[in-house]
Amino acid sequence: METSGLNASEGAYRLGAMRRLLSAAAATAAALTLASCSFGEPPEPETGEPPNLPTPSGSPEAPATFMDVVAEGLEVPWGLDFLPDGTAIVGEKGTGRLLAITVAADGTTGEPEELRSVDVDDSGEGGLLGLAVSPDYADDHSVYAYYTTGSDNRIARIDLASDAAPEPILTGIPSGPNHNGGALEFGPDGFLYAATGDGGDGDTAQQPESLGGKILRITTDGEPAEGNPDPDSPVYSSGHRNVEGLAWNAAGDLYATEFGQDIADELNLIEPGGNYGWPMFEGADEGDEAFVDPVLTWEPFEASCAGAIFLEDALVTACLRGQRLWIVQFDQSGAVADEPQAAVMNEFGRLRSVAMGPDGMLWVTTSNHDGRCVEERGCTANEADDRIIRFSTSYAAQGRV
Numbered sequence: 001m002e003t004s005g006l007n008a009s010e011g012a013y014r015l016g017a018m019r020r021l022l023s024a025a026a027a028t029a030a031a032l033t034l035a036s037c038s039f040g041e042p043p044e045p046e047t048g049e050p051p052n053l054p055t056p057s058g059s060p061e062a063p064a065t066f067m068d069v070v071a072e073g074l075e076v077p078w079g080l081d082f083l084p085d086g087t088a089i090v091g092e093k094g095t096g097r098l099l100a101i102t103v104a105a106d107g108t109t110g111e112p113e114e115l116r117s118v119d120v121d122d123s124g125e126g127g128l129l130g131l132a133v134s135p136d137y138a139d140d141h142s143v144y145a146y147y148t149t150g151s152d153n154r155i156a157r158i159d160l161a162s163d164a165a166p167e168p169i170l171t172g173i174p175s176g177p178n179h180n181g182g183a184l185e186f187g188p189d190g191f192l193y194a195a196t197g198d199g200g201d202g203d204t205a206q207q208p209e210s211l212g213g214k215i216l217r218i219t220t221d222g223e224p225a226e227g228n229p230d231p232d233s234p235v236y237s238s239g240h241r242n243v244e245g246l247a248w249n250a251a252g253d254l255y256a257t258e259f260g261q262d263i264a265d266e267l268n269l270i271e272p273g274g275n276y277g278w279p280m281f282e283g284a285d286e287g288d289e290a291f292v293d294p295v296l297t298w299e300p301f302e303a304s305c306a307g308a309i310f311l312e313d314a315l316v317t318a319c320l321r322g323q324r325l326w327i328v329q330f331d332q333s334g335a336v337a338d339e340p341q342a343a344v345m346n347e348f349g350r351l352r353s354v355a356m357g358p359d360g361m362l363w364v365t366t367s368n369h370d371g372r373c374v375e376e377r378g379c380t381a382n383e384a385d386d387r388i389i390r391f392s393t394s395y396a397a398q399g400r401v
Contacts, residue, residue: 067391070109070363071101072384077365078182078352079131079145080307080388084138086358089115090388091145093127093370096120098143098158101388107359116158118166121148125197125370126175129153129182134220135190142220146184146194148175155184155194155222169222170234174199174212179242179259183307188252191225192218193236195243195256202279205239213240213278215256215270229273239276239291244352245308245317253334255295257305257317265303266294267315267328296328296336307353307365318351318364320372323379325351325364348389349379361390 070088071077077099079091088101088109096118102110120127126148134142141161147154153173156166173181179197187193198205198213205213208230217225217236224234245257254270264283268276269292277291285291298305304321315328324345331337344351352367366386373379 067389069384070388070390071112072387074099074112074365074386074388076127076352076367076370076386077388078127078129078367079184080353080355080363080365081131081133081143082355082358083133088357088363088388089131089133089143090365091118091128091131093129093367094120094122096122096128096147098128098131098145103357103359107361115160118145118147118156118158119149121150121175124177125180126153126177129180130184130194132184132186132192135186144169144184144192144220146182148180151175153180153182153196153199155192155218157220169220170194170211170216170218172211174201174204174210176200181240181243183244183246183256185246187217187254188248189225192220193246193254194218195240195246197242198240198278202241205241205278206275206280208233208235208238211235214238215240215243215246215254227272236272237270237274237276239274239278241278241282244306247308247310247315247317249310249313249315249330249334251334255308255310255315257308258294259304260297260300262300264294264297265300265305267296267305267317268292268294269334296340298322298326298340302342306351306367307355309354309356309362311356311362316354316362318354320350320352320367321377323347323349323351325354344391346378348387349373349381349385357390359390361392363388363390365389 075095076093077090078093081089086103090099097114098116099112100115101112118128128147130146132144134140143158145156153175154168154171156168158166173196176199178200181195181197183195185193194216196214204210214235215237216234218234242259243256247255256268256270258266260282274292277285283297284293302322303319305317305319308317313330317326325343327341329337349366349368353365355363357363365388368381368385373381
């Protein structure tokens with residue numbers, strides 16, 4: 001599929017020549033389908049009409065699939081979340097800008113508008129990284145941000161109802177040109193989870209006193225969450241190289257996507273107090289019971305997966321070097337059921353974040369201006385990059401097709 005002509009003004013595109021990526025396991029399961037596309041005629045610019053997503057035809061098991069471009073010309077959109085009213089909140093890694101994109105009741109979207117700007121050190125892999133909207137946003141108007149300064153990575157609270165500067169709640173997370181982690185999500189238990197990188201020094205991942213190379217679990221004040229392995233520490237798991245994706249399944253189990261070095265990128269089931277082996281191991285640890293093995297590995301050239309989300313019993317993760325979405329199906333026992341399926345491979349370049357929008361569509365950000373989109377890796381930045389793209393999903397049980 002040729003994508004060089006895509007831009008937000010072209011609205012929606014009818015997708016043909018479909019390939020099925022995630023099918024419903026039963027009448028109550030959700031299905032995600034993505035496909036290569038052929039473009040319909042865009043609306044006339046002077047009409048001001050929103051993108052027109054044609055009604056898909058066919059059975060729920062094999063619906064037509066549609067996509068459109070929500071925003072373009074962004075500077076490496078990284079963090080992505082939604083306010084209770086459906087507004088998308090997006091952070092630009094390099095500029096530190098926090099942007100808002102309105103989503104109307106009919107699913108149409110507005111132009112990005114700057115809400116706030118955070119002072120960041122954007123050298124290397126640093127900058128404004130993960131964003132997480134407070135579960136109590138209606139009362140506290142807070143968005144939490146993970147970002148890099150000249151001295152550390154930190155997590156801060158941003159009150160969108162005031163002009164106050166970001167309020168740091170946890171500082172001193174190791175930073176470096178590489179491996180700053182940055183995933184930030186509220187878990188189903190209401191606590192804030194942050195994935196940190198080793199900052200370029202693998203030894204930090206095995207140092208209990210260091211916040212580097214860890215998954216942290218904290219309160220909204222930055223204190224260790226109740227039930228942590230060490231009640232006096234925010235550390236929830238250790239031995240991580242660079243985690244940029246956190247996702248929970250319906251049972252409340254936490255999974256994390258992790259960048260390897262040369263051997264294996266990982267998908268890990270996170271156990272409280274678990275040690276995942278870095279820097280001693282990439283991939284399986286050859287039976288050493290002191291470390292937790294990944295549930296799945298990929299070769300780095302086909303993965304480097306960042307943001308992740310569960311759709312029913314399937315995990316969807318957006319991958320950078322792999323330039324694709326991976327769909328990982330799990331069975332009822334929690335084991336990986338089938339070979340992972342690749343979607344939209346090499347169609348939009350490096351993919352970073354993935355989230356389910358209030359419009360019932362899967363939102364995905366590109367990361368083609370992060371300095372890693374180079375021809376020798378088969379990546380070419382589009383003139384419209386960076387973009388936020390959304391794909392329709394089909395929920396068979398709800399009749400949403």
